[in-house]
Amino acid sequence: MNREMKKRLRAAGLWVTTFVLMVIMCVPGLWVVLSAFRPNREILAKPPIWVPEDLTLNNFGKIFGFGAEQVAIPVLSYFWNSMVIALTSTVIALIIGMAGGYAFARFRFRFKNAWFLGLMLFRAVPGIALSLPVFMLWSRLGLIDTQMGLIIVYVSLNVPFTIWLIDGFFRQIPMSLSEAAQVDGCTRWQAFWKIEFPLARSGIAAAGVFAFLTSWNEFALASQLTRSTDSKTLPVGLMDFTAQFTIDWAGMCAMAVIIIVPALILTFLVQKHLIAGLTFGGVKG
Amino acid sequence: MNRFIRRHQGTLTPLLLLSPAILTMLFVVAIPLVFSFYTSLTPYRLTRPESIEIFVGFRNYVRLFGNDDFWAAFLRTILFLAIALNVEFILGLGIALLINKITWGQRTLRTIMMFPMMFSPILVGFQFKFIFNDNIGILNNALQSLGITDQAIPWLVDGKLAMFSIIFAEVWMSTSVFAILLLAGLFAMPRDPLEAAKVDGCNAWQTFRHITLPFIMPFAFIAMTIRSLDVARAYDIVAVMTDGGPAGRTELLWTMIARVGYENARMGQANAMAYISTILSIAFTYYFFTKLVAARRYMGGAE
Numbered sequence: 191m192n193r194e195m196k197k198r199l200r201a202a203g204l205w206v207t208t209f210v211l212m213v214i215m216c217v218p219g220l221w222v223v224l225s226a227f228r229p230n231r232e233i234l235a236k237p238p239i240w241v242p243e244d245l246t247l248n249n250f251g252k253i254f255g256f257g258a259e260q261v262a263i264p265v266l267s268y269f270w271n272s273m274v275i276a277l278t279s280t281v282i283a284l285i286i287g288m289a290g291g292y293a294f295a296r297f298r299f300r301f302k303n304a305w306f307l308g309l310m311l312f313r314a315v316p317g318i319a320l321s322l323p324v325f326m327l328w329s330r331l332g333l334i335d336t337q338m339g340l341i342i343v344y345v346s347l348n349v350p351f352t353i354w355l356i357d358g359f360f361r362q363i364p365m366s367l368s369e370a371a372q373v374d375g376c377t378r379w380q381a382f383w384k385i386e387f388p389l390a391r392s393g394i395a396a397a398g399v400f401a402f403l404t405s406w407n408e409f410a411l412a413s414q415l416t417r418s419t420d421s422k423t424l425p426v427g428l429m430d431f432t433a434q435f436t437i438d439w440a441g442m443c444a445m446a447v448i449i450i451v452p453a454l455i456l457t458f459l460v461q462k463h464l465i466a467g468l469t470f471g472g473v474k475g
Numbered sequence: 476m477n478r479f480i481r482r483h484q485g486t487l488t489p490l491l492l493l494s495p496a497i498l499t500m501l502f503v504v505a506i507p508l509v510f511s512f513y514t515s516l517t518p519y520r521l522t523r524p525e526s527i528e529i530f531v532g533f534r535n536y537v538r539l540f541g542n543d544d545f546w547a548a549f550l551r552t553i554l555f556l557a558i559a560l561n562v563e564f565i566l567g568l569g570i571a572l573l574i575n576k577i578t579w580g581q582r583t584l585r586t587i588m589m590f591p592m593m594f595s596p597i598l599v600g601f602q603f604k605f606i607f608n609d610n611i612g613i614l615n616n617a618l619q620s621l622g623i624t625d626q627a628i629p630w631l632v633d634g635k636l637a638m639f640s641i642i643f644a645e646v647w648m649s650t651s652v653f654a655i656l657l658l659a660g661l662f663a664m665p666r667d668p669l670e671a672a673k674v675d676g677c678n679a680w681q682t683f684r685h686i687t688l689p690f691i692m693p694f695a696f697i698a699m700t701i702r703s704l705d706v707a708r709a710y711d712i713v714a715v716m717t718d719g720g721p722a723g724r725t726e727l728l729w730t731m732i733a734r735v736g737y738e739n740a741r742m743g744q745a746n747a748m749a750y751i752s753t754i755l756s757i758a759f760t761y762y763f764f765t766k767l768v769a770a771r772r773y774m775g776g777a778e
Contacts, residue, residue, distance in 0.1 A: 208573055212587060218602050218647065219590070221613050225605070238616040286495040293492035300486055307764055309496065310700075312504045314760040316707030318729045319749035322736050323507035323514065346503035349496050351704065407595030409711040410729075414737060425597040429715070439605060446598050457593040461586055465659050468697065 219450070226250070226443035233439050249444035265445060267419040268427035275337050275423060276405035279344035283352050283401045284394065286345070291356030292382070296365070306353075313350035317410030325414050335417040343411055348401040355400065355467040359393030360386060396463035399456045406453065424449045508753070515747035521740035535747035544723065545731070545748070552728040552755075555638075556706060559645045563702075564695065566646065567653025571691075574654075575661040585658065588651045596648060596708045600715035603644040607631050607716075634724030637717050641725055644712050653698045660694030661687070693770035699763040707756060728752045 225233055227245045253265045293299075294306060324343060325334070333339030363386055371381040387394075409425040416422045424445070431442040457464075515535055519527040539545045574584050591599070606612050607630035618624050631637050664687065672682045710729035713719065719726035719734065726734075729752065736745030 204573065204576060208577060208584070211570060211573070212584065215587060215591060215647070215651075217613075218606055219594070222602050222605060234611055236611075238611075238613075238620065240620070286499060289492040290496040293489035297489035297492075299489045302489075303768070305493065307761070309500060310704065310764060311757050311760055312500045313704050314756045315504060315508065315753050316710070316729060316749075316756050317705075318707060318710050318732050319511075319753045319756075320504065320507060322732070322742065322746050322749050323511035324503070326514065326742065327507055327510060343503055346499045349499055353496060403593055407593075407597070409595065409597040409714075410707070413714075414733075425595050425711075428597060428601060432715075439611070442601060443605070446601060449595055449598055453593045453595070454590065457589050458586065461589045464589075465585075465655060468656060468659070468701070 222443050222446050223450070225440065226447045228440065230438065230440040249440045250447075253441050253444055263427065263430045263441070263445075264419050265424075265427065265448065268422055268424045269448065271337060271416075271419075271421055272406060272423040272425075275340045275344065275421075276402050278337075279341045279348060279405045280398050280402040282341070282345045283348035284398050286349050287352030287356050287397065287401075288394065290349070290353040291360055292386075294353065294357040295360035309350040309353060313347070317347075317408070318414075321411045321414045324411065328415060334415060335421050337421050339415055340412060340421060340423070343415065344405040344408065347408070347411075348404055351404075352397045352401055355397040356390070356394060358467050359390040359397075362393075363389045392460075392463045393467050396460040396467050399460045400464065403453055403456065406449075511746045511749060514743055515750055517743045519741075519743040519746075521742055526743075531743075535744050538744070539747055539751070544726070547723075548726045548728050548731045549751075551638075551726065552752075555642060555645075555709070555727060556759075559642055559649070559709070560699070560702065562642075562646050563650045563653050564698075566650045567698070568657055568695075570650070570654040571657035571661055574658055585655065588654055590651075591648050592651045592655070594648060596711035597715055599644055599648045600712035603640060603647070603712075604631065604716045607640045631717055632721055634721055637721060637725050641709075641713050641716055644716065645709050648712070649702060652702055653695070656694045656698040656701075657691055660691035664690050693767065696763055696767040696770050700760065700767050703756070703760040703763050706759065707752070728755075 224242065226249055227247070228242055229244060229246060229248065232239050232242065232244065253263055290309075294302065328334045328339050333342070367389075368376075368378070368381040368385050371385050372378060376384065406423075407425060408423075412423050412426050413429070416426055428442060428445055428449070431438045431445065514527065516532060517527050517529055518531055518534070570588070574581060574588075577584065594602075606614050609615055609627045609629045609632060612630070614630065615627050618628065629636060630640050668686050669682060672686055677685070707729055710727070710733075713725060713727055713730055714733070717725045719730040728748065732745050732748050732752065735741050735748065
């Protein structure tokens with residue numbers, strides 16, 4: 191009986207701890223999402239209004255420029271810029287990363303580890319530190335405040351990690367498969383596209399999602415390399431809501447939701463492959 | 476299989492495949508870094524373009540080393556990282572062990588854990604600016620409604636509390652990196668050694684210390700390496716939450732670079748600082764990467 195009690199207590203403790211942790215993890219985000227549907231009046235209320243009395247879509251209407259209260263923040267062009275920049279840089283980074291990952295997974299060459307480490311170390315340069323020289327060089331090249339300018343930077347941010355992940359996925363595929371295809375008369379190029387690429391496809395997609403989110407979420411470089419609606423991305427646009435002393439909390443929350451939703455969907459879709467890629471590429475060397 | 480490799484031992488093909496990656500990194504990172512180093516040897520100001528041609532040697536660095544504000548920011552950055560990474564590791568380990576024990580809803584919990592990792596750091600910063608706001612934040616509102624305090628706690632206005640708040644935000648964002656990778660390690664663990672330990676009469680702590688922990692350490696190093704690749708994303712959080720304030724009490728190396736470089740337009744000085752922060756980050760990544768490689772060898776992974 192006593193032992194049974196102890197067991198139950200332990201199980202209950204486990205659940206309570208997990209529950210508390212999950213609350214801490216979820217509540218901040220959920221609160222922002224909820225606030226996106228509440229008017230500023232309710233958010234600012236003192237004493238606080240805990241149960242929402244009046245849920246509206248006005249905040250979204252406002253930042254998109256519909257409705258009576260116009261907020262002059264061009265969210266649509268920010269969204270467009272973010273999409274174009276993140277998608278283009280992801281596609282380019284994937285192509286470069288596939289070539290590089292394949293090289294690391296399938297060949298032996300001199301200084302292989304040094305090359306790999308070198309690529310990773312270049313990724314470690316802090317964004318804000320890198321932004322200074324890139325800012326100076328880009329202004330000479332006329333790349334400041336262009337989508338192209340950010341795309342180039344994001345490709346280089348994404349290449350090292352994409353190589354790491356894709357290298358891991360190619361290693362999981364036995365080399366004998368493509369050897370067999372080559373014995374049967376395929377060229378190495380054909381063997382790659384017919385055998386290895388389809389097998390690694392889900393992993394490559396996961397690497398793509400990771401790259402997309404890095405570009406989608408990046409702030410330090412974008413905040414210095416963009417100026418106007420020509421190239422400003424959503425994270426930079428978020429700062430438009432903060433004036434010197436006042437913050438449009440409801441508008442900011444609505445914009446936060448716009449940034450979060452694509453990230454959540456993508457994460458949900460590929461989470462399994464992402465974990466597999468991170469651990470396999472890392473541990474089995 | 477070995478014959479296959481031997482036939483392609485030439486270095487040409489792999490380097491050809493790698494060349495787009497190498498060229499990108501050269502153009503966007505290596506060349507700017509060289510330029511950055513040169514600029515750090517000049518008194519370059521954005522407002523006086525011709526000043527980039529004046530060479531002053533290491534004057535910017537010497538000035539930095541004699542500057543108390545710089546040292547304060549430098550030490551604060553180290554402290555910030557040390558606290559944040561240790562807390563993340565310990566919490567992440569705890570969460571991984573906890574979820575490993577739970578049999579029902581494990582997958583859902585793991586999915587929920589992925590989300591903070593995918594949040595934009597700027598959003599995490601904004602979210603906690605909203606929550607820690609002394610006037611309208613949910614935290615103070617909750618504390619006051621529950622009657623725990625009748626004062627508004629100045630989370631982001633008081634220096635020490637502000638430091639706590641940014642560390643909290645950082646830990647919230649990045650703990651899941653550790654939790655997820657350590658959990659993957661626990662899942663991959665073979666059952667036999669655990670059972671053998673039980674038969675031999677090891678207690679829970681001994682089993683954990685001598686069997687579980689060594690097995691999942693490589694996973695911890697992967698997490699550390701991944702984290703070290705972009706520790707500087709904490710800049711986004713701090714930039715939106717406090718921007719180094721109040722009165723410079725949360726100024727980190729990264730916010731200082733932005734302030735000196737862009738707001739004060741003193742590019743020469745800012746580049747010197749940027750160089751120091753770059754070396755710091757690279758040393759950090761190098762350290763954990765070599766640890767990871769050593770752990771791989773220990774695991775018997777083939778090179």
